[in-house]
Amino acid sequence: MxxxxxxxxxxxxxxxxxxxxxxxxxxxxxxxxxxxxxxxxxxxxxxxxxxxxxxxxxxxxxxxxxxxxxxxxxxxxxxxxxxxxxxxxxxxxxxxxxxxxxxxxxxxxxxxxxxxxxxxxxxxxxxxxxxxxxxxxxxxxxxxxxxxxxxxxxxxxxxERAEAEAQRTARESIAREMHDVLAHRLSLLSVHAGALEYNAGASPDEVRRAAGVIRDSAHQAVEDLREIIGVLRAPAGADAGERPQPTLADLPRLAAESREAGASVGLDLAVDDAGEVPAPTGRTAYRIVQEGLTNARKHAPDSRVGVRVGGAPGTGLEVEVRNPLGAAGRERAIPGTGHGLVGLAERVRLAGGRLEHGTEGSEFRLYAWLPWNPPRTQPTPGVPS
Known part of the structure; x- marks a missing residue:
């Protein structure tokens, strides 16, 4: 008592x-x-x-x-x-x-x-x-x-249980974000460093350009890591002043980064106005493509990657990434965490969509469907919405 x-x-x-x-x-x-x-x-x-x-x-x-x-x-x-x-x-x-x-x-x-x-x-x-x-x-x-x-x-x-569950969900979300961002940046670093290692006869301009990309990628990775740590340290509800999150409109920039690393990326963005896609849906689609490109660099670095994104309000947004299967036993492959697709499936599920991945013939296919609700009609002036 x-x-x-x-x-x-x-x-x-x-x-x-x-x-x-x-x-x-x-x-x-x-x-x-x-x-x-x-x-x-x-x-x-x-x-x-x-x-x-x-x-x-x-x-x-x-x-x-x-x-x-x-x-x-x-x-x-x-x-x-x-x-x-x-x-x-x-x-x-x-x-x-x-x-x-x-x-x-x-x-x-x-x-x-x-x-x-x-x-x-x-x-x-x-x-x-x-x-x-x-x-x-x-x-x-x-x-x-x-x-x-x-x-x-x-x-x-x-x-108390709801608060603990919310904290666990927040930690998982931050862990997924850290994996997606850093895996992409570090894979770019590995590709460029590997090119310098094997291309002993590269010209000074090529070496300078590769070194610049490595420096920029490392700097960007540090900035991403600092941002995530800032979110972790910020009090609940405080404005951490974080940089804008990626959206669907940033996909061309993402594809350009991969091309600069020597990858062959074909992007088919069949969306009339990417800015109309809801921000959470666009961010999830961006992370799907980012993970697909990262996996392609790890397992099939010399193959062409096809990216297709399309959809409309009411029907949903489709995201597909295809690349040929990599050669078995490839030496010095970029190591992976083994949790990329697992975390991606969880991210898509939380967004209300579905994720499929696997081999189709001689290709690896990553496909996701995300809900895209139709835009709300604007209220008539003087009439309460």
């Missing part, structure tokens, strides 16, 4: 005050029709005071306290307030099975009371019925508090 906090102690004190005030305020009406001597009234009040003080035990011994106060409440009106608090505590903190037993103890004397005192004065009869009604109300209120507390706990657990 956890140690009570200062707030718990204040709540206990509040319940003690409530029980005492309730017993005092209702004493005159409850004791009407009963002739008690001053000594009996003193003893009755003393028992009520002890019952109120006993409420400080309601957290450690709720069930024995409730049973004892319910029994004492049948003989002393001043125990009624503490008994209500004890019943409420049991209903709010204990299992339903225990609460049912305590409720049975509270209600059991009611038939006896009604049978033994059929001719009791109206005030006495009414006070007895009201007592049992109050006990039932305290039990019901405790069950409500217990249910509400359980609901709050469940909602808090759900929120």
């Amino acid at each position: 956890t140690r009570p906090t200062a707030r718990d102690r204040l709540a206990d004190l509040g319940f003690v005050i409530f029980a005492a005030v309730f017993s005092l305020v209702t004493a005159e009406e409850a004791l009407a029709g009963r002739e008690l001597s001053e000594q009996a009234l003193f003893h009755d009040s003393l028992v009520g005071g002890l019952a109120c003080a006993a409420l400080f035990l309601r957290r450690s011994r709720p069930v024995p306290l409730a049973v004892a106060l319910l029994v004492a409440g049948m003989f002393s009106h001043f125990v009624t307030g503490p008994a209500l608090v004890a019943v409420f505590t049991v209903a709010a903190t204990q299992p339903l099975r225990v609460t049912r037993w305590v409720a049975a103890v509270a209600v059991a004397p009611l038939p006896v009371f009604l049978i033994r005192r059929p001719d009791a004065p109206l005030p006495v009869f009414t006070s007895g019925v009201v007592y049992f009604a109050l006990v039932a109300a305290a039990c019901g209120w405790g069950l409500y508090v217990r249910s509400r507390r359980g609901l709050i706990t469940e909602l808090r657990d759900r929120a």
Whole structure:
């Protein structure tokens, strides 16, 4: 059992005050029709005071306290307030099975009371019925508090699980982005470095041009890595000031980079206006083509790569990358992580599309379909959208 906090102690004190005030305020009406001597009234009040003080035990011994106060409440009106608090505590903190037993103890004397005192004065009869009604109300209120507390706990657990899932998804998204960007840049570095290594008779201009491409690619890779690390370090919801993300309109630039590295890339961009493609869809299509070109450089560096992108609003966007299969056992091939297509499939799935990849005859085919929702109609001026 956890140690009570200062707030718990204040709540206990509040319940003690409530029980005492309730017993005092209702004493005159409850004791009407009963002739008690001053000594009996003193003893009755003393028992009520002890019952109120006993409420400080309601957290450690709720069930024995409730049973004892319910029994004492049948003989002393001043125990009624503490008994209500004890019943409420049991209903709010204990299992339903225990609460049912305590409720049975509270209600059991009611038939006896009604049978033994059929001719009791109206005030006495009414006070007895009201007592049992109050006990039932305290039990019901405790069950409500217990249910509400359980609901709050469940909602808090759900929120924590949702937050953890969101963090995991964010980490996976950043990992996919890091893989796609750096794999592309580093494969370009490897291609140009390999060309310098095997082309010993290259002219100074060719060496200078290759070295410039290597320098630019390395610089770009460092910038991409710095951007991703900045996103990781930025507080939640903060503007990290990151560079614009690639879109479908950047595909010609991507194909040009591969051509500068010596690859033969054919790009068929059959989209009337690439700028009309939704940004998330265009970014996903860009990453698909980027991964396809990276894989082609790794496994079939001397082959022509065909890239086809087409679609329209309402029908979706199709992305296809084809390249001949590379020669088996090729030496000094660019190493891969083995997670490119796995991460790409996850990216496409999150975008609501589907991804297919595999060999078709003598070619490797990477195909994806992405949803492209039709543009929303512009609202008429003066008419709420």
